[in-house]
Amino acid sequence: MVELPMTVPPDAVLARGQGVSLWRQIATAIERDIAGSAGAMQPGARLPTEAALSARFGVNRHTVRRAMEELEARGLIRVEQGRGAFVAEDVLDYPLGPRTRFTEAIQRQNREPAGRMIRITEIAAEAQVAKALGLRRGRPVVLAERLGLANGRPVVIGSHYLPAQRFPLMLDLLSENPSITRALARSGVPDYRRRSTRITARMPTPEEATLLQQSRARPVLVTEAINVDAAGVPVELSIARYAAARMQLVVES
Amino acid sequence: MVELPMTVPPDAVLARGQGVSLWRQIATAIERDIAGSAGAMQPGARLPTEAALSARFGVNRHTVRRAMEELEARGLIRVEQGRGAFVAEDVLDYPLGPRTRFTEAIQRQNREPAGRMIRITEIAAEAQVAKALGLRRGRPVVLAERLGLANGRPVVIGSHYLPAQRFPLMLDLLSENPSITRALARSGVPDYRRRSTRITARMPTPEEATLLQQSRARPVLVTEAINVDAAGVPVELSIARYAAARMQLVVES
DNA sequence: ACAAATTTGTTCGTATGTATG
């Protein structure tokens, strides 16, 4: 990019010397762009660079930065060094209770939940899975991998392991309808609860980053939960990876 | 690095053609190096590169890799592309109950807990802190930042915010002894409990990475907990940052 | 592993307008 030495008129004209500081006018202009009734920007969308904005408004970069500071302090945008500024995404809460279901948790926050099945297969249980489900190694388990979305934005990848011998129809049921709760209900488990949850954080695999539509440089929250039936017998091992920027876990005591 | 075309004798000699595969011999040799009675390697310490090991054992790099695979599958080491192989660190559990204290949680897992105060100051409450503690913005709060260690390894940084007006002696008490529990007890709060906890994950700041002695490329788990007294009044906002590689959170339901 | 390009963050310096005493 070559810098043109000419003075170009700014696209947006500000009222100079009228009692309202330039940076305030810029802040409200950007705010209108973000939440404006006309074309509202999507949460997570990237704002123009500081250089672009200062050109557009015909001001120094510092003046734009002062406006950005204001918007960030008010929680409307998120600025990241080296990456840019982004329309703030609202962070959803995921309550870690014994009975929380993804769909309910999202609905309670007035978002539209959705699920997309990524893959359903039957595999042999490795050590970790077998131990969690109380099976012997190598026993068949159904593995269902599901992407959970809120308002169309991906927020979680869930890997669900269920004993194939106890639930012979599970693979078909989940192929029809991605709801684990529904498939378990049709398999004679009307209710189940979360027994224990381990929470860790790590960097995403390339596939996880793609599915969650997030940068490979941001971490995922990982929960590993064992779900048991009314009798306390494990029916599902669930490993979920949350986009940490869009979802936080909440424990009520 | 230039590859020397000469054949140099390996430092460690293996038994070839004796019924035990080379990679198994190498695996047990490395295992002895790691956990050996002689000079045990510290958890988190870096192993020699694959090239160095293949030179030392006089085998192809693939053979060393086969041994590494085995050790990684058994959880003894952790291999990271582009970084190297490291002696596995044991991951401690931190139970997120209403009454869990750091010291007890570490002791229950037979580790030696320790705490080092990083800084104690009195500051004006910003919006987030004020809201959590039920104060007005700008009211004075004591901020105590503490590094928690297990067996001498840093595992958590805790930032503790307490209302300075309710606890006028807090700054002095914490300067004497870094225990929050003790300082609260001496301030007329013999017991407190965790009301709610939010859990997120993010990349560490440079300072956090240094304090936790971890790579800036690995995430930290962040918990934000509000602690209340027997009457349910908030007495402390606690923001903790855990080295995700050394600590995982556990919720029992 | 490295270098280049892009983008935000920080720190100088300079100048102007406004409110205060």
Place this chain on the structure above:
DNA sequence: ACATACATACGAACAAATTTG
């Protein structure tokens, strides 16, 4: 009228983080 303090605005240079090839 003058001095002072403060917020605003501009310019330049460099530092730091990220992305890309």
